[in-house]
Amino acid sequence: MAEDSGQERTEEPTDKKISDARKKGQVARSKELGTTFVLIFSAVSLLLYGPDIAKGLYNMMGRMFTLNRNETYDTTKMFSVWGDAFSEIIFPLSMFVLIIMVAGIIGNTLLGGFNFSWQAAAPKPSKMSPMKGIKRMFGPQAAVELVKSILKFVLVAGFAILLIKVFFYEILHLSIEQIPGSIMHSLEILAWMFLALSCTMIIISAIDAPYQSYNHHKQLKMTLQEVKDEYKNSEGDPQIKARIRRTQREMSQRRMMQEVPDADVVVTNPTHYSVALKYDTEKAGAPMVIAKGVDELAMQIRKIAKGNEVPIVESPVLTRSLYHTTEVGDQIPQKLFTAVAQVLAYVFQLKKFNKGRGKRPVELRKDLPIPDELKH
Structure with a gap:
């Protein structure tokens, strides 16, 4: 998409981009680093186990070519002789191979970590395309390789010439040494030269590993449009999310409106706010807010309350305080207990009066006890 739109890859790769790349097998790798580990540890293991391998080979060859008359005519003796011959070389040779295997694993996973991807292992037609192969041959990566x-050839050739000069007389001296000493000595010289060349x-690795890490990071960089698209795909389309929130809000309001007929009282600021309260002593120790709203929603609450004969009490200060300090389903703040208790007492007395069971209650006080910190 970046190539089609012409946008530059200026944005840092996101965690999702890096994770998706790892799933596809796209991680930073340095072949030179892996090769270096294998070569150096091969040389070290040759120094450690080379003498044992040489000694084992010498003894094995000696054993195989020194059969007595009875062993020659015994058709079953061959297998036991082979076992004796190979027993001396199995352990040092196994250790030699094991060290190389471990070095290969470490060297190839040191940069980028261990990662296995079925997607990378699966055959791809694009890899078999001749045109794309030619393009890779003459691309920037091919130039780097x-x-x-060339740099490897120059370095190795230069060090090889230097090492030959250093070990020149020692190499010549091998021709006058006795076997098996000459074999051991030649292997020692070979191992040290191998280690130096490795x-x-x-x-090369010190240059290649940082470059491969930089190049991999550069390839994962994203355009601004890609970042936006990824955010949209992962977080969801903002318009869809807004529609979902609006739907959820409407559903919540409908449920809230269904609770208004059960309210004991609706306190209002005549022009903007409405709060419906219910006091159920069996379920809660204090009155609860079961609905609240402003402007049009406040008008709907008052309309439903009138239709269901729920008392409506005007108390602007208390209504604003309840609206701003509570949510639907919350109990009223303790500091508003006294004010709300006076409202409920007035409402309950008014209900008794309307049923002819008591006298008309005294008009509700306008200055209800509302703490200054709860006034809005």
């Missing part, structure tokens, strides 16, 4: 190859790869 060419430079690395160490030249450290220079």
Whole structure:
């Protein structure tokens, strides 16, 4: 999409982008780093187990070519001789191979970590396309590989010439040494030269590993449009989310309106606010707010309250305080107990009077006891 739109990849890759890339097998890898580990540890293991391997080979060859007359004519003796011969070389050779295997795993996972992807392992027609293959051959990555190859050749060749000069007389001296000492000595020289040549790869790896990490990060960079699209896909379309929120709000309001007929009283600020209260001593120790609203919603609450003969009491200060300090389903604040108790007492007395069971209550006080910190 970035290529089609012409936008530059200026944005840092998101966690999702990095995670998706790992699932596809796209992680930073340095072949030179893996090769360096394998070569250096091969040389080290050769120094550690090379003498044992050489000694085992020498003894094995000696055993195989020194059969006595009885062993020669015994058709079953061959297998036991092979077992004796190979027993001396199995352990050092196994350790040699094991060290190389561990070095290969560490070297190839040191940059980018361990990662296995079925998507990367699956065959892709694009990898078999001749045109894309030619494009890769003459692309920037191919140029980098060419430079690395030239640099490797120059370094290894230069160090090889230097090492030959350093070990020149020692190599010549091998011709007058006795066997098996000459074999051991030659292997020692070979191992040290191998280690020195392998160490030249450290220079290549020190350049290649940071470059591969930088190049991988650069390839994962995103355009601004890609970041927006990813956010939209992961978080959802803002318009759809707004529609969902609106629907949820409407459903909540409908449920709230269904509770208004059960209210004991609706306190109002005649022009803007309405709060419906219910006092159920069996379920709650204090009156609860079962509905509230402003403007049009406040008018609807008053309309439903009138239609269901729920008392409506005008108390602007108390109504605003209840609206701003509580949510639907909350009990009223303790500091408003006295004020709300006076309202409920007035309402209950008014209900008795309307049923002919008592005298008309005294008009509700306008200055209900509302703490200053709860006034709005």
